[in-house]
Amino acid sequence: GDSVTQMEGPVTLSEEAFLTINCTYTATGYPSLFWYVQYPGEGLQLLLKATKADDKGSNKGFEATYRKETTSFHLEKGSVQVSDSAVYFCALNRGFGNEKLTFGTGTRLTIIP
């Protein structure tokens, strides 16, 4: 079945550091890929998405590129802020809006001033 493998956490960085959180996936066909973020005490919010190969999703300074050849969707940000501290989840679905999401285990990110 479909699966998502995420970089193990937790990750601790200093403010303004460069962030990469790795995500690889296994799925048949042409899945859509997502990054969700969960701030402390809150639900999941969609951070960015990509629906086909070579698409780049971006939002709030975060970016991720859908790489079909490496089955990856790594999350990057050039300069992190304390407010980026959260848990980040990589997810996929089978490419239609009504399909269930399959999540990775989540990566807890802490940014220190």
Add this chain to the structure above:
Amino acid sequence: EPEVTQTPSHQVTQMGQEVILRCVPISNHLYFYWYRQILGQKVEFLVSFYNNEISEKSEIFDDQFSVERPDGSNFTLKIRSTKLEDSAMYFCATSLGVTTYEQYFGPGTRLTVT
């Protein structure tokens, strides 16, 4: 901005009791989902619901679980006889339809079974 709401935010119940978790979807959304997250673990799909019937369910969603839209607005998850291992955060999510990919999540209900 429209949002998905869930009640209660926290529910404590004794093993064997029935619980009903409630969700109010975004008003024009057509697809509804329940997910759960056991503390420290990944978010897991439970069930999807469309046009008043279950579209897909996971192996977690056994006969102890049921979903319905009793009044056309609320979307509920019922657990008939709770077990200790049902303790988790339960998230409701909704989606507009096939042409949009975003599922909007509610803030979750933390269920504690004692």
